[in-house]
Amino acid sequence: MATDLEVSVSQVDVQFDRLSIASEESSHRTSLEQETSKYDEDFIRKWGFTLKDLYKLALKFYKEKEGKAVSLSYQDKLKLVALTKQVTVGKFNPDNSPPLGVLDVIGRDRRIAWQSLGDLSTEDAMVDFIELIDDRCNLFRPYAQAHKADMENRKRLLEEEAAKKRAEEEEVRKKRLAEEKMICGRGEEETTAIAVANRLRQSIMEALNRQTYAQFRAYVEQHFPRDAHQQEILMSQLQEQHYQQYMEQVAARLDRIEQDLQEQFNNITHEHRLNGHIMDNEQNDITESDDEATCSMAITSASMWTRKDVKEFKESIRKEGGDAVIKVGHGETVTVRVPTNDEGTCLFWEFATDYYDIGFGVYFEWTKSATNQVSVHVSESEDEDDYPNEDDEDDEDDEYGVRVGDVEQGLAKIGGGLERAPLTEVLPVRRRDCMDQVYAGSHPYPGTGVYLLKFDNSYSLWRSKTLYYRVYYTR
Numbered sequence: 018m019a020t021d022l023e024v025s026v027s028q029v030d031v032q033f034d035r036l037s038i039a040s041e042e043s044s045h046r047t048s049l050e051q052e053t054s055k056y057d058e059d060f061i062r063k064w065g066f067t068l069k070d071l072y073k074l075a076l077k078f079y080k081e082k083e084g085k086a087v088s089l090s091y092q093d094k095l096k097l098v099a100l101t102k103q104v105t106v107g108k109f110n111p112d113n114s115p116p117l118g119v120l121d122v123i124g125r126d127r128r129i130a131w132q133s134l135g136d137l138s139t140e141d142a143m144v145d146f147i148e149l150i151d152d153r154c155n156l157f158r159p160y161a162q163a164h165k166a167d168m169e170n171r172k173r174l175l176e177e178e179a180a181k182k183r184a185e186e187e188e189v190r191k192k193r194l195a196e197e198k199m200i201c202g203r204g205e206e207e208t209t210a211i212a213v214a215n216r217l218r219q220s221i222m223e224a225l226n227r228q229t230y231a232q233f234r235a236y237v238e239q240h241f242p243r244d245a246h247q248q249e250i251l252m253s254q255l256q257e258q259h260y261q262q263y264m265e266q267v268a269a270r271l272d273r274i275e276q277d278l279q280e281q282f283n284n285i286t287h288e289h290r291l292n293g294h295i296m297d298n299e300q301n302d303i304t305e306s307d308d309e310a311t312c313s314m315a316i317t318s319a320s321m322w323t324r325k326d327v328k329e330f331k332e333s334i335r336k337e338g339g340d341a342v343i344k345v346g347h348g349e350t351v352t353v354r355v356p357t358n359d360e361g362t363c364l365f366w367e368f369a370t371d372y373y374d375i376g377f378g379v380y381f382e383w384t385k386s387a388t389n390q391v392s393v394h395v396s397e398s399e400d401e402d403d404y405p406n407e408d409d410e411d412d413e414d415d416e417y418g419v420r421v422g423d424v425e426q427g428l429a430k431i432g433g434g435l436e437r438a439p440l441t442e443v444l445p446v447r448r449r450d451c452m453d454q455v456y457a458g459s460h461p462y463p464g465t466g467v468y469l470l471k472f473d474n475s476y477s478l479w480r481s482k483t484l485y486y487r488v489y490y491t492r
Contacts, residue, residue, distance in 0.1 A: 054140050065165040072143040075150045076101070078160050087154045097149060099130035103142040108135070222260050229259055229320055232363045232459045235491040258322040266318055319379060319443050319460040327369050330455045334485040340393055345375065345474040345482045352394045353470040353488065356386035357462050361490030364468055367457040368486035375482050376473030377456065378446030383466045384438035391488060397475075438466075446473050 054060075054068040064071050079097065083089070089097070102109075109132040117124045134142065150157050200207075233255045241247040324330070334341045345351050355364060368377065441463070449456050460468075474482050 056140060056144060064161055065168075066161070068140060068143055068147075071147055071161065072104070074161055074164060075147050075157065078154070078157055079150060082154070082156065082160075086156055089153055093149065093153055095126055095130040097146060098127055099134055100142045100146040100149070102127075102131050103134050103137055104139050104146070107139070108137075218260075221263070222256065225259055225263055226256050228317070228461075229256070229459075232320070232365075232461065232491065233259075235363075236365060236457075236459065255320070255322050259320045262321055263318060316381065316441050316443065316463045317461050319458055321444070321456065321458040324455040324457060327453065327455055330367065330369055331371075331485050334487060337487075340391075341486060343393065343472075343484045343486070345472055345484050346395075347477045347479055347481050348397060348475055350376075350396050350475050351472040351484065352396065353472070353486065354386075354392045354394065355468040355470065355488050356389050356391075357465055357467070358389055358490050361462065361492060363459055363461045363491050364488065365457070365459045365491065366470060366486065366488045367455055368472070368484060369451045369455045370485070371483040372452050373477075373480055373482055374448050374450050374452060375484065376446045376471070376476065377444070377449045377451070378471045378473070379443040379458075379460065380469040380471065381441045381443055381460075381463060381466050382438050382469055383441065383464065385465050386467050440469075443468075446471055448476075 056068040060066060060068045060071055066074065079087070109128065114128065117128070137145070233252055236255070237248040237251045241251065343351055357364075366379075443460055444458070468488075470486075470488065472482075472484055472486075474480075
């Protein structure tokens with residue numbers, strides 16, 4: 018029987034102390050965090066740690082090294098477990114301890130060791146635990162010194178990082194002060210420039226609003242006939258979009274003028290080098306430039322804006338029926354011819370597509386139509402009169418083969434002896450993302466003629482586009 022008991026004790030002796038200490042660590046960790054000790058000053062001077070920190074380090078060391086680099090006797094293990102219990106629970110109380118089994122030799126020995134500590138305080142128990150570990154394990158002191166060096170190194174790195182951060186913040190502060198001084202130095206000039214720019218913008222918007230007020234008012238009243246608040250919101254959006262579009266057109270026009278002047282200068286220089294006839298060429302170039310500018314200024318810019326109610330717009334077009342829904346085949350261009358009406362002063366258009374974008378542009382044909390009916394014409398991309406411009410290899414075309422800003426004067430001869438009325442570009446053909454939003458626009462009548470609304474799908478080799486559109490005029 019004694020032999021069996023010794024065997025059972027030897028089997029569990031290797032693990033009981035390590036498991037018991039591991040189970041106790043988490044339970045008493047919180048209680049040690051906020052306490053201070055009378056031993057702290059001595060331990061900091063001797064070890065570089067407070068008593069509680071060194072106790073936790075010793076406990077960690079014992080858990081990691083026992084059975085590997087450290088081997089203690091059975092009695093030393095019992096005492097370490099008892100000291101841990103004393104730190105965690107306090108004095109042994111038999112009333113709070115569960116009964117032991119008959120063969121629980123280890124449990125009985127642990128209770129005896131714990132009971133032998135009597136009224137030993139928590140701090141004294143931690144001191145005894147540390148001293149026993151230090152006395153029995155030669156590796157504990159180097160272990161503690163390594164942890165101390167690591168802790169000091171981390172502290173040093175944190176201090177260096179904090180110092181670096183303070184230096185960066187100071188540098189940023191100095192730079193900000195320098196910028197503020199610079200801004201203050203030129204603040205008055207910038208304020209004046211901003212005020213002038215705001216006054217200029219306001220004057221331009223007022224002029225544009227006066228030109229388009231009747232058009233936009235008719236449009237918003239048609240879409241929100243009984244909602245004055247929504248009318249004002251839409252009116253403001255249309256005016257803002259018109260202003261942005263106008264400024265873009267001005268910028269583009271200035272770029273073209275600059276390019277034309279540069280090209281004119283290059284041509285003059287080239288002609289001068291060839292034959293010296295500078296004055297004749299210069300006079301011809303200036304005359305042509307003046308004619309083009311006069312024709313370009315003979316027509317008012319169109320207004321374009323977008324709306325988000327694509328689904329509702331398509332549904333209303335379907336209900337209207339007729340030719341308002343068109344399938345534009347791949348490689349095709351659909352031209353909607355809209356004659357001016359004697360009772361109208363402005364043309365409006367709205368359109369959207371399913372799934373994919375489409376090219377859109379507007380032209381004005383200076384001819385009187387025999388009818389007021391809107392007609393739809395389909396042409397293939399290779400048809401010569403898809404975009405009726407003169408063939409000139411020296412002119413630059415845009416991405417759809419339409420010359421930007423091209424205005425034909427007089428009647429142009431077409432193959433077969435036919436004549437065509439002059440065209441003015443109102444809006445250049447550009448691809449519009451009309452599958453996501455409704456594209457709308459307006460243009461005041463420049464005179465009597467026919468509007469050509471171009472819906473261009475010539476760039477698509479495979480996809481056909483379903484087009485929903487509406488055109489109408491206002492007085």
